[in-house]
Amino acid sequence: MDPLNTEIFSIALPMLATLAADPIAGLVDTAYVGRLGANQLAGVGVALSVFNTTTKLINVPLLSVTTSSVAAAAGRAAAEQSAAAVAGSDGASSSSSSSSTAGSAAAAGLKSAISSS
Secondary structure (H helix, E strand, C coil), rough: CCHHHHHHHHHHHHHHHHHHHHHHHHHHHHHHCCCCCCCHHHHHHHHHHHHHHHHHHHHHHHHHHHHHHEEEHHHHHHHHHHHHHHHCCCCCCCHHHHHHHHHHHHHHHHHHHHHCC
């Protein structure tokens, strides 16, 4: 498997678990408080709506900025690595070696963007 794909999966799996945890927590809250009565259940419904709206207002801009920053850093690293590989190989590199170099450069850029943020 490509190092970039491995890096993406290592980040994506915990994010998927986090995305699944929010609705599951709301479901557990609703099931638990639903036993107390209709007024209490209505209160939980309002609280969940406020919580979900607040988290979406905060997370959407944060995700947009983070995604573009990581993509820019990965692209810069890939371009620098490819330029260094072309300059070092005297123009005799094969396409498979340059694509694997670009993939490893993108993975390195991704790691540096994550560690700097």
